[in-house]
Amino acid sequence: MTGGPLIDGLQYAKWSEKIFRQLREGGVDAVHVTITYHENFRETVHNIEQWNRWFETYPDLIFQGRTGSDVELARQTGRTAIFFGSQNPSCMEDDIGLVEILHTLGLRFMQLTYNNQSLLASGCYESEDTGITRMGREVIAEMNRVGLVVDMSHSGERSTLEAVEHSSRPIAITHANPASWHTALRNKSETVLRALSQSGGMLGFSVYPHHLKGGNACRLQDFCEMIARTADLMGVHQIGIGTDLCQDQPDSVVEWMRVGRWTKSIDYGEGSAAAPGFPDMPDWFSDNRHFNRISEGLKAVGMTSEEVNAVMGENWLRFFETSFGGSADQTRKVPRAAE
């Protein structure tokens, strides 16, 4: 186990007491969880209601994280802080006023797109990436104001570079890997990774097999060497983990993630007709008890303990501490920062 905080930059598990207990067994202090994809605002609120039930039912295991200081609270009380995020802007519908409402309800990350064109930007599966839209620029400014992190994990190259440029605060790519290591629409070019790091943004390394060189046959050493090489490119303080763990989800969920309500036919996304479901995870990471293997693997490829601590959580913690509060008019925002 790392001596610093352990933070995962993205998971979308089929949550259960079993998984909450595995978070504790694995020593996970905080995790950014996807609570909504294509759900509209009211449906997203219903998902938050389900999380509130879990927080009420398992108060000794989890609680809702709202600020970076909640990571320290999690460590002090032996619980996992759960931070909400959306992988698509459907939750804000066409209403910029919902950005602050969702932030008040605890949303801390929002992808400007999933795989398709949204009202805000272009997804990485569109043939044409037209960049950030007129509304997209307004929404980025509002997200910057309230402290809702722009996440471009599923967005196109141009949209991502324009988001880095338009955002007055560092953005994140919570779950992806370098395309130079494994070519995939979802992995990112060195141009994007450089722009991200130079702007103070964060990359979370994904363990999702479609993002791995060799898929689930990828060896832990290969994964850790990729991280070390990316540290050379981006700096060791702009990177973290974002496993994209989808533990225990049925294949119907990956179909919902890909198809939502935008088509009446099937879209396989990163999968295929031959392999339409969730891929099996690599044997070295199948649930939250296995982060220590990544820590050990990073040491094994030559990273120092300080570098490992930075990658396994300290970098995300610093990013959380500076990203989740309001930006403008602190005199007004500070009293509400503890929200």
Place this chain on the structure above:
Amino acid sequence: MTGGPLIDGLQYAKWSEKIFRQLREGGVDAVHVTITYHENFRETVHNIEQWNRWFETYPDLIFQGRTGSDVELARQTGRTAIFFGSQNPSCMEDDIGLVEILHTLGLRFMQLTYNNQSLLASGCYESEDTGITRMGREVIAEMNRVGLVVDMSHSGERSTLEAVEHSSRPIAITHANPASWHTALRNKSETVLRALSQSGGMLGFSVYPHHLKGGNACRLQDFCEMIARTADLMGVHQIGIGTDLCQDQPDSVVEWMRVGRWTKSIDYGEGSAAAPGFPDMPDWFSDNRHFNRISEGLKAVGMTSEEVNAVMGENWLRFFETSFGGSADQTRKVPRAAE
């Protein structure tokens, strides 16, 4: 001006920069504002979005109050803390999970009914008051848990007495007067007022003409004498002001308040075909600059400065401090109490 905090227990003005400045001129430290009547959840959120725009536009005049300590923050920074409330449970639809969601968004008071039967209780205009419903008991427990105050201002006698009994925390009647002073469906019996005070609840005295003996011809002295007599009945620490000020509202709004969507015909509520609109206010109280007249009036009828301070704000402040935080599992709730 009173030396203690000045808090109004209910207003539903047509808010504007003019009125926000009058709040400051009048030295109002905090006000419970009605943000929704018959609006469903999404419509209520839209009303909160409008309030967020006002908070962003007038940060030197107002901010959203969430805890009792925000009243002190208001006094320290020379602003007015705005606390949200609903005069009907339409905002929670038929979904108990929305109680916590609305509390997270800042709702601090919710009437179990307006004038009609709701899913939770009976309104004071129903011929039959069947008391708290099955769902009503569940919702009261949830409101107690999260720190959302039960307000029975518009409810029937039996429902109100049962709410006092079922609620594990003190409830409020934010805007009404004793029926023994002025008979009206909206004013409250001594039985209700005694049960309210014995349970630690609060009554806010209304300046709305339909609740006043003699209507808007009621003299300030009559109003203040009524308050002094009610202090003898309830104790001077269970009473405050709840003006029900509806400043600058067009008559179309009072029709919405009364008719909502429950009937296709007209309902005059406390008004009449001859006087369907908002009544004129008494000449001694027409806007937020006139609270000092009530303070002086209370002294003129023999109340001590300590008693006047209690009635003008200290009682509401104590009630705010003990009512807006979560009740159960403080270890989990405390980190979120500042919400």
